[in-house]
Amino acid sequence: MDRVPLERKVLSENDRIAAELRARFQEHGVLCLNIISSPGSGKTTLLERTLAALTQRDRVAVLTGDIQTENDANRLKRFHFPVKQITTGGTCHLDARMIERHLADWKLEDLDLLFIENVGNLVCPSSYDLGEAAKVVVLSVTEGEDKPLKYPSIFFKSDLLILSKIDLLPYVPFEINAAAENARKVHPGMEIVKVSCQTGDGLQEWMNWLGERRKAHKALMETASR
Amino acid sequence: MHEMGIANSVLDAVRTEMKRYPQSYPCKIGVRIGEMAAIDPEALRFCFEAMIHETDLASLELAIEICPRRHRCSGCGHEFVVRAYDSRCPQCASLATICVGGDELELAYLEVEEYGSSTVGAKSTE
Numbered sequence: 025m026d027r028v029p030l031e032r033k034v035l036s037e038n039d040r041i042a043a044e045l046r047a048r049f050q051e052h053g054v055l056c057l058n059i060i061s062s063p064g065s066g067k068t069t070l071l072e073r074t075l076a077a078l079t080q081r082d083r084v085a086v087l088t089g090d091i092q093t094e095n096d097a098n099r100l101k102r103f104h105f106p107v108k109q110i111t112t113g114g115t116c117h118l119d120a121r122m123i124e125r126h127l128a129d130w131k132l133e134d135l136d137l138l139f140i141e142n143v144g145n146l147v148c149p150s151s152y153d154l155g156e157a158a159k160v161v162v163l164s165v166t167e168g169e170d171k172p173l174k175y176p177s178i179f180f181k182s183d184l185l186i187l188s189k190i191d192l193l194p195y196v197p198f199e200i201n202a203a204a205e206n207a208r209k210v211h212p213g214m215e216i217v218k219v220s221c222q223t224g225d226g227l228q229e230w231m232n233w234l235g236e237r238r239k240a241h242k243a244l245m246e247t248a249s250r
Numbered sequence: 251m252h253e254m255g256i257a258n259s260v261l262d263a264v265r266t267e268m269k270r271y272p273q274s275y276p277c278k279i280g281v282r283i284g285e286m287a288a289i290d291p292e293a294l295r296f297c298f299e300a301m302i303h304e305t306d307l308a309s310l311e312l313a314i315e316i317c318p319r320r321h322r323c324s325g326c327g328h329e330f331v332v333r334a335y336d337s338r339c340p341q342c343a344s345l346a347t348i349c350v351g352g353d354e355l356e357l358a359y360l361e362v363e364e365y366g367s368s369t370v371g372a373k374s375t376e
Binding site for chain 1: 252255256259260262263267271274277280281286287288289335336337345347349353355356357358359360361362363
């Protein structure tokens with residue numbers, strides 16, 4: 025009996041493609057964000073409000089993933105930015121190859137910002153690197169404040185937590201401070217933004233976070249190209 | 251529930267690796283799974299066994315090592331296992347600690363056996 029050391033990632037093929045995507049995003053100065061949540065937490069609505077607040081000079085595009093239907097792409101196309109639906113046909117997450125394939129006829133040099141809206145799922149998307157600069161996790165107040173403890177992986181791996189639907193706080197038994205505390209137990213120092221896409225509360229804070237990220241990404245690009 | 255895809259990736263890796271050992275067959279594949287990796291070991295085992303059932307890899311054993319979340323203190327350098335999400339350094343109480351383990355999803359090793367060498371438990375691939 026011989027024991028052969030392997031010492032590599034199980035998803036090394038996905039990670040290889042993700043690394044290629046990341047290098048291409050870097051080469052063209054594209055900030056790519058991977059947005060993850062359970063179904064119905066408000067990812068698409070958040071993106072609608074975000075696209076509405078951006079201008080054509082912002083050079084943004086969206087890839088949106090679902091198991092079936094073009095519904096989300098149709099909602100997001102109204103803002104006249106490039107939008108493409110990825111229908112996985114049953115797969116519960118996006119993987120790097122799907123991103124590579126759906127980016128094939130877009131010119132990355134024409135983009136500064138790429139949003140990837142993952143399939144609604146707090147578990148599986150956390151295992152698949154898509155070449156993004158950061159993951160953003162959305163948790164709505166109609167869910168439980170213990171979700172960060174129940175699904176630690178995604179809260180651990182995301183740079184930002186968006187607590188959504190805060191206009192519903194008077195009607196639901198959601199302890200928003202407990203939710204934030206739980207998220208920071210899993211991910212000490214995690215950045216948190218509280219938003220309502222209905223009233224617009226907190227959206228400016230999210231846009232500021234995005235602006236800061238874009239600035240930092242640009243500065244990084246300039247240092248790298250020097 | 252993406253353990254089926256993970257099991258498939260593990261088996262792909264075994265088949266690729268075995269091309270280097272044409273005189274042998276695989277007995278055991280060792281994987282490391284971090285407790286923060288969002289993988290259910292039992293679901294992975296179930297999928298793995300369903301996928302090898304009645305194939306040439308039917309006798310392949312899956313060995314899973316669970317890796318706890320580990321942090322290293324940026325202050326004193328102490329490395330420790332994080333329990334109940336308490337990531338404070340147990341030695342100097344600093345909160346400035348960084349994660350150094352716990353999201354593993356790795357292939358650790360493959361055990362192979364030469365055809366014809368009679369080891370107890372080894373089955374023929376016919």
